Amino acid sequence: MKKKISFDFDGTLVDDFYGEHNEQKEEIQKICKDLISDGHEVYIVTKRFGEEYKNMGKGDEHVEVYELAEKLGIVKERVFFTNRHWKYEKLGKLGIDIHFENSEPEVEAIKTRIPNITVVYIENPYWRTSRWMD
Secondary structure, three states, X not given: OOOEEEEOOEOOOEOOOXXXXXXXXXXXXXXXXXXXXXXXXXXXXXXXXXXXXXXXXXXXXXXXXXXXXXXXXOOHHHEEEOOOOOOHHHHHHHOOOEEEEOOHHHHHXXXXXXXXXXXXXXXXXXXXXXXXXX
């Protein structure tokens, strides 16, 4: 059965926003590509500011996200920016089945508000062996 699967950007698909190295990023990017190859709908949902904020002093935070999305095979229409708001609302509206995340507060907020979503908390050392695709 095909699923809707989303990935956080900073600290999950790439290094942390403030520069902390993410040793798992290549592995997670490969999982992302594999899920797309398997026919799943794959999204990026990030707290970064979207392109509508580029002229408001927020810079080009969105550019790097779109570049990686294209490299991974995620169409621009499946990339969402929450503009520093919690992700659970967007995940719920999209009907996401599985979300990959590195932020514990985000994980807790998502689990509390969307009980039917599977959240893969990549900071948990056992995330690889969890049964997130069941």
